[in-house]
Amino acid sequence: MADLSVDFAGIRSPNPFWVASGPPANTGYQANRAFEAGWGGVVWKTIGDPIVNTASRYSAMHLGNTRIAGFNNIELISDRAPETNFEEIAEVKRRWPDRVVVASLMTDTRKNWHDYMKRSTDCGSDAVELNFGCPHGMCERGMGSAVGQNPEVIETIVGWVMEVAEIPVIVKLTPNITSVKHAARAAKNAGADAISLINTINSITQVNLDTFAPEPLVDGKSTHGGYCGPAVKPIALNMLHECAADPGFDLPISGIGGISNWRDAAEFLALGSTSLQVCTAIMHYGFRIVEDMKEGLSDYLDARGCASVTDIIGKAVPNVGEWQNLNLNYKRVARIDYDKCIGCNLCYVACEDGAHQCIDLIDPAGYGLGPGRVPEKFIPQVREADCVGCNLCSLVCPVDDCIDMVELRSEKQPMSWKEYQKRLADGDMDPIPAHP
Amino acid sequence: MAIKPKLSERAAERNMAEIEPAYRPQEATIEADRCLYCFDAPCIHSCPTGIDIPGFIKKIANDNLTGAARTILRANVLGASCARVCPTEVLCEGACVLLDRDETPIKIGRLQRYATDHAYESALPLLHAPAKKSGKRVAIIGGGPAGLSCAAELAQLGHEAVIYERHHKAGGLNTYGIAYYKMKPSVALAEVRLVQSLGVEILTDTEVGKDVPGDEIMNCYDAVFLAIGLGATYSLGIPGEDLPGVVEALAFIEELRMNPLDEVAVGDHVAVIGCGNTAIDAATQAKRLGAKRVTIVYRRGPEDMPAFEYEYELAKSDGVEFLFHTQPVEALGTKSRGLEGLRLVRTEPDLNGRPHNVAGSEFDVPFDMVIKALGQQKLGETIAKIFPGVTIDRRGAIERDFATGITKHGNIYAGGDAANGGSEVVDAVAEGKRAAAAIHVSFTDEAPEKLVQTTRLGAPDGATGAGIDKPVRVVELERAFRAGDKSHG
Structure with a gap:
């Protein structure tokens, strides 16, 4: 059996599979269930000043008989009190010392960032993830993707955080940006230990043709949400590669975006992820999906003769380059097998x-x-x-x-x-x- | 033992419930989504009426049920009944490419039913006759599937069509002769109303040659389409055939379709003579109406039976028994006591495969009801007398050109069972449709575009869909129309 453990910015994780920051990582109860199912880590639902959520919150794009090819949400960060979240993190860490718990944070002022950083460290988090990605709601208040879309602001805020950081700092980036490389470089310049990508993509999944309002419907109106799930995997892989292949960018990357099975996971690893985060697939099928992910990845590695998952990390990165370097004299044609x-x-x-x-x-x-x-x-x-x-x-x-x-x-x-x-x-x- | 109603209304309705119930919306969507949406699809080629099957299925998958129904009904005005009674296993579904991927073919019939049910339930006006009429009048003799199809097509092309129907209701065997568990009479009658909504006049209880002379028809109309179907069931030609308790299969089926099911009389021990699809229909329905034992008596072996394989399987699953290589030589009983049984004889095939009685092998079996299902007589001879100039072939069917339906009489066309000798509803619809196209060409010198349900753009010949055995392509039809024109001068 191949060794699935990874070292992500100094954090040891028994396997690369982490529950991404989102509804499945909302409570200590869920974190316990995730670890019982075998997940290597949990990135807590983003902690910040209390917010209020709407009903409804989610919508999806179904494709033929496939439900939830893409998923859209307008839910905000945690609606629970920060102290509740930090207490539960402490309890979960006591119970699962070998697993990774990352506190995801979103706040505004330098003072507040310092405060949340200290509380995250005190409760025993292995790392923090700065949520610079959510493209709905919080960005209207100058947080989330409003930060991630401006490299200067990223650099400033990461700088504040690094002033007090005693544990690794991961910066979660938004895909709603012209080039993610600039955001990644800004995080690095400010001293971040790692990045994670992608957060969700601005989206409207459908319009209700009776009410002429999009879903998810909130009292006759809606708002754009964040898109994720299997449909966004190609976009995530490309952004992952952009950062992984960026000369001089050497921070570890936690890959996120539509990972649903071991094969997706292996592809993210091959394009440069060191850890992997999953949310939509859990929302669809529950924590149990990690069994196939771990087993499938392990069997794949065994079949390739790899002793460790780290053997394939970044393997595909050199095979993706600029169009101008592709061989124009390469020829292939289609052949139909009439049998x-x-x-x-x-x-x-x-x-x-x-x-x-x-x-x-x-x-x-x-x-x-x-x-x-x-x-x-x-x-x-x-x-x-x-x-x-x-x-x-x-x-x-x-x-x-x-x-x-x-x-x-x-x-x-x-x-x-x-x-x-x-x-x-x-x-x-x-x-x-x-x-x- | 007695011939009488056996079951309560509830029990009879339950036994005779449709064997293929309507899809629920999600079932239909899931099934429709399995369709690959083939281009120039084999299922279209295999549909005698050339329905754009992948097209309507895609519309179901896309929640465009009205469009799906429109696609179906424009190609086949009797799309609702064909959805229920077509032998899809040997037509569209038998051609589905998924079979080549070792999968279950798309349930085309059930999807077609789902879409057409929507049209009828919502009373959608999907077919229209143009306001401007050509002034041409066509008499259609027979209001069964071929006649209804031809009339609907002509009406949509702007011509006046009048149907002469000798029965009290139009619809032909769709109304009177389909197994109840396949299709209720209400479906057939709704289709008749759809055809009437296009302005087609239907004169029921009117038999041409008796109530209306043939020459009067010829004088009043610009063209005639003969769709008279088939005649009475062949008789057994054995002693005792006239005993009470010996009935014709079609009469038995008609009785159960026209009356409440709990009033339909059936015997305890029923023999059905013959092994075609009608024999199976009669046998299974007798069983479902409460007969204790139903036996199909057939003079040849199972490999020779004209019934489709799945009909045979259905009969077996209903508990119908089979006596192969056996035929009746006498119906036993008296006028007063009625039928008491059959004297049967074993048969064996001669060198040419024809069954012959085995001397001394007679045996008696008690039955209180015998249903004759030996096939129906051809009416070609009768019709040729009413319409001089029309000729008949060796089988007694009306001679006509396959592609256009035109008979030896240049102004008379024929289709349906009377011309093809007895085939499926969908064949009758296709023949009515093709004859209408040919009649239209004879009136206007323009081929109707609608006839061709082509999906093939790149290939030289578009597909019309005319059955696996007899593919008819657009070029052939056009050629035939041109030839027809010449014969008209």
């Missing part, structure tokens, strides 16, 4: 209407009856000479491994756009003819 093809023709219509018109419907005579069950029904055939290798057909194909993207050996040497521009400038080659 697997079921004759739905989705590849045909996708290519014909949505891509590059390289699939023909042909008389199946040469292929016997061909796929599908209707005699004389035409079947799709890729015109390889024209196929640009875009992947679309293989993406829409409903049969696993039916359309294979096959690499074609190119006689040309690899050449990137950057090299191409240089050769053009040097007069070493003629321009590549435009696509007809």
Whole structure:
């Protein structure tokens, strides 16, 4: 069994899976249940001056038969008294000394930040996470994403916190920003020990067409919320990579954003996360999901011969770079396996209407009856000479491994756009003819 | 033993409840969402009426039930009954690509029912006849599926259609002859009202050739569509056939469809002679109405039965027994005591596979009711007398061009069971639709666009959907229409 334990900014965690700051991390009761289920850490629901919440608070985007492909909330930080939260953290830490408890904080003045920092340390928190990310409600009061969207403000507030910090300080960043790198650099410049990302994305999931108000509905009105869940994973992975690949940025990153299973977790690790935070999947299915996460990740690591989870952290980072460095002479084409093809023709219509018109419907005579069950029904055939290798057909194909993207050996040497521009400038080659 | 009603109203209704009940909304959405939305889908090709099946299913998934119903009814005005009675296993669902992925095909019939139920329950006016009329009049002989389909299509194309129906109610076998647990008569009658709402006049209790002479029809109309269906059930030709207790399957089914279920008489021990789909319908319904024992007597073996496999399975699960390689030689009993049983004989096939009685193998079995389900007689000969110029084929069906329905008489078209010899409701609807298109072409020289439910843009030929065995493509139809034009001069 691979070793799943990680060291995140000096904090030892028995596994990389932490409950993210949010509704599942609201109380000591929940933290106990999470640890009983096997979670490595809990990032407490953000503690701050008392707020009042609305009914309702959540909405979701369902996709066909998949419920909660994306999740949206307008809930604010903890509505419990700070002293209650700190007392419960102390109790949970006493009971689970080997697990990680992080106090998530959000406040305003330098004095208040100092106060919350001291109380977090005194109650035994392993670290604090500064919530500079929530994009709804709190930002209207100058907190949350209002901070995270301004690198100067990030630097100032992190600076205040670091004045009294005795435990690691994690800065949680908002994705509602032009480039997350500037926010990450600001946190680092001010002395933060780590960052976590992403917080939720500004969103409106749907409009009720009877009331013409979005969900979640609050007495006939609504407000934009924060989007999370499986749908945001690609955005989170990209922002994670931006920071992980930023030259000179060397702080550990806690990855957040749609992680729902061990495979998502492994992908976040590969793109540079050292710990992982999960919220929406728990809200959907409960704390028990960590069993699959730990087991699946462990089995995956074993199968790859990795002794420790740390072996894959950042592994994929060097394989993502700028477009201008990609090889323009690399060729791949789509090939249809007629033994697997079921004759739905989705590849045909996708290519014909949505891509590059390289699939023909042909008389199946040469292929016997061909796929599908209707005699004389035409079947799709890729015109390889024209196929640009875009992947679309293989993406829409409903049969696993039916359309294979096959690499074609190119006689040309690899050449990137950057090299191409240089050769053009040097007069070493003629321009590549435009696509007809 | 006695032939009498056996069950209370509640018990009978429970036994005869629909075997495929309506979907709940979430069930329908989940099922619709399984559909891959194939392009140029095999299910469309396999539907004789060429309904854009993935199109309407996508609309159900998208909570656009009205649009789904519109898609269905525009292609097939009897979409509600076809949803219930189509042998989907051998048509659309049998062609579903999910079968090739080793999965259950999409329940197209049930989804179609879900969408059309919505249209009828909400009384949506989805089909319209244009205000401007062509002035052309078409007589439609027979108000069954083929006639209703042809009339609805013509009305939507701006022509006047008048249906002559010899029964008291229109709808044909949809009204009188479908198993109750598949479709209640109210569904068929609602469809009749839909056709009437397009301005189609239906003259019931009016038999052409008896109440109205053929030449009067020919004089008053610009074209005629023959959709007279089939005639009486073939007789057994054995002694005792006229004994009380010996009934025709269609008469038995008609009686139970036209009367309260607790008033329908059924025997204790029932024999059904024949093994087609109607025989199965009669047998299962006799069982469900309280018969203690129902036996299907068939002179050939199970591998030869005309009934669909799933009908056979249904009968077996209802406890119907089968006597294969057996046929009756005499109905036993007296006029006063009524039927007492059947004298049966074993059969064996000759070299050509035809069954022959095995001498000395006779045996008697007590029955108090015998239901004859030997198939219906063709009416081609009768109709050819009423409408000179119409010809019949070797089977006694009306000769006509498959694609257009045109008969040897250039102004008379034919479709449905009378022309195809007896087939599915959906085939009758398709033939009515194609004949209407051909009639429209003969009137206007323009092919109706609506006929073609094509989803194929890139391929040379659009699909019309005409059944797995006989695919008819747009090009073929157009060719046929052009040929038809020439024959009209």
